[in-house]
Amino acid sequence: MIYLDNAGTTKISAKAKEAMMPFFDEIYGNASSLHMAGQIAKEHLESARTKIAKAINAEPSEVYFTSGGTESDNWAISTACKFGALKGKKHIVTSAIEHHAVLHVLDEMKKQGFKVTYLPVYENGIVRVEDVKKAITPETCLVTIMFANNEIGTIQPIEEIGKICAESGVIFHSDAVQAVGHVKVDVKTLKVNMLSMSGHKFHGPKGVGALYVKKGTPLFNFIHGGAQEQNRRAGTENLAGIVGMSVALEEAVEEIESTSKKLTELRDLLLTELSKIEHSKINGDKVKRLPNNFNMCFEGIEGESLLLLLSDAGVCASSGSACTSGSLDPSHVLLALGLPHEVAHGSLRLTLSRYTTKEEILTTIKEVKRVVELLRKMSPVWDSLQKGGKHVI
Amino acid sequence: MLYSEKVMDHFRNPRNVGEIADADGVGEVGNAKCGDIMRMYIKVDKKTMVITDAKFMTFGCGSAIATSSIATEMIINKPISEALQLSNKAVVEALDGLPAHKVHCSVLAEEAVKAAVKDFYDKNGISYNEECLKSGECPCVH
Incomplete structure (x- = not known):
């Protein structure tokens, strides 16, 4: 199996898996207990927190463990909105290409009377800093813009946006689920107030994540109960998961430069070779993107059949077509780039990991070329285009 | 698995x-915007009004391709009158079921057959009852 869906989830690293094992039946104490077993667990918990903090240049007390990226996003947005509402500020600035863990929370906020400005991303999939500046009003309580996009991998100008937000006194949250462990994330230079991350996106376990909250940023409880996480996030800590995540992140950050170099080369090989397919298009900026992200559209074919045939050939991929998104519309991210529906249906996302080999990429190139040709042969859309129709890409 | 073995x-x-x-009749249904287009070709023996051959081209997901494929099998060597009876339900049953959000693909297959027959009737000046050839609209609205 050639697994190229690492933006979806990753396999756990051997080191992280090994680090987790003692926490199931040896170090199983509750970190809130005063006895020896509890205190040993507590030490491991805090040591994991320090590792995570170091990886993003934060203080350990600024790291809160959660159940994953979705919870971190929900918590960050709801807390900023609650604080905003107290001050009579009910306006949020975001981008058109956020993950649903942000967009659907904002839909809930709209029901509570908040107004949301969705910034465009233009053809390259990147928010313009001047648009952020223009969108902020005295009513704005939150700017939430993702670090790197999950579909097209484009990296947003977080540092510049952070600067504007700091100058305007607006809380700035960034969903960095796709970025942490993949590109350098330094919360001090970025000037973010809150930043979400998720363990299973960088070879850690699923079901665990963290929210960075800059000291001094108001933070309301989102999950109520016990006094865990500085009395801010209740529930007995998932210690095995937290330790696994911290080890995985430490490992990813140590290897970040060599991984990035290797993946950029492999990704560019995919882009160069598959761009040779006629009437295809690379989605998102070619340079300002995650090293492991490939996303292209192939005219005249539909994404789900492409995925199923690639899966038959042993290649696990992803697409933004309507059929794979479970709705009638193709991905909101591809539409935000200005792609017409019929082209967006034919998208292919391949996301690499440090375990991906060149042989796997060469096989994938061969299989994608074969499957695209096969599907185009039976496509009436392609047939019409070949007989004089107007190509869009 | 998302799909039955038959669909796959x-x-x-x-x-x-x-x-x-x-071809004696060609019908194209669906909308690229929605992600599905089916084009159906038929050959008809004008004496017996039997469909002697059918072929298809489809742009769409796995179930769109599967429903087109099985629909051609279900109408070849059948009189037109019988082919017009082909319902989307029969297509779904023949494929051992489809996931709920994919049933519209079977509707498209039924419509494609009817569109091809309509084209044959029109080309040959054969009168017909509009009701029998009625095809619904694409279920997605843009």
């Missing part, structure tokens, strides 16, 4: 793919 078989090994250059 018709998707992986579609029957009667391609075009019929001298």
Whole structure:
């Protein structure tokens, strides 16, 4: 199996898996207990927190463990909105290409009377800093813009946006689920107030994540109960998961430069070779993107059949077509780039990991070329285009 | 698995793919915007009014390709009158079921057959009851 869906989830690293094992039946104490077993667990918990903090240049007390990226996003947005509402500020600035863990929370906020400005991303999939500046009003309580996009991998100008937000006194949250462990994330230079991350996106376990909250940023409880996480996030800590995540992140950050170099080369090989397919298009900026992200559209074919045939050939991929998104519309991210529906249906996302080999990429190139040709042969859309129709890409 | 083995078989090994250059009727239904287009070609024996051959071309997901494939099998060597009875339900049953959000693909297959027959009737000046050839609208609205 050639697994190229690492933006979806990753396999756990051997080191992280090994680090987790003692926490199931040896170090199983509750970190809130005063006895020896509890205190040993507590030490491991805090040591994991320090590792995570170091990886993003934060203080350990600024790291809160959660159940994953979705919870971190929900918590960050709801807390900023609650604080905003107290001050009579009910306006949020975001981008058109956020993950649903942000967009659907904002839909809930709209029901509570908040107004949301969705910034465009233009053809390259990147928010313009001047648009952020223009969108902020005295009513704005939150700017939430993702670090790197999950579909097209484009990296947003977080540092510049952070600067504007700091100058305007607006809380700035960034969903960095796709970025942490993949590109350098330094919360001090970025000037973010809150930043979400998720363990299973960088070879850690699923079901665990963290929210960075800059000291001094108001933070309301989102999950109520016990006094865990500085009395801010209740529930007995998932210690095995937290330790696994911290080890995985430490490992990813140590290897970040060599991984990035290797993946950029492999990704560019995919882009160069598959761009040779006629009437295809690379989605998102070619340079300002995650090293492991490939996303292209192939005219005249539909994404789900492409995925199923690639899966038959042993290649696990992803697409933004309507059929794979479970709705009638193709991905909101591809539409935000200005792609017409019929082209967006034919998208292919391949996301690499440090375990991906060149042989796997060469096989994938061969299989994608074969499957695209096969599907185009039976496509009436392609047939019409070949007989004089107007190509869009 | 998302799909039954039957669906996967018709998707992986579609029957009667391609075009019929001298087709007696061609019908195209669906909308690329929605992600599905089916084009159906039929050859008809004008004496017996039996469909002697059918081929298809489809742009769409796995179930769109599978429903087109099985629909051609279900109308070849059948009199037109019988082909017009082909319902989307029969297509779904023949494929051992489709996921709920994919049932519209079977509707498209039924519509494609009817559109091809309509084209044949029109080309040959054969009168027909509009009701029998009625095809619904694409279920997605843009």
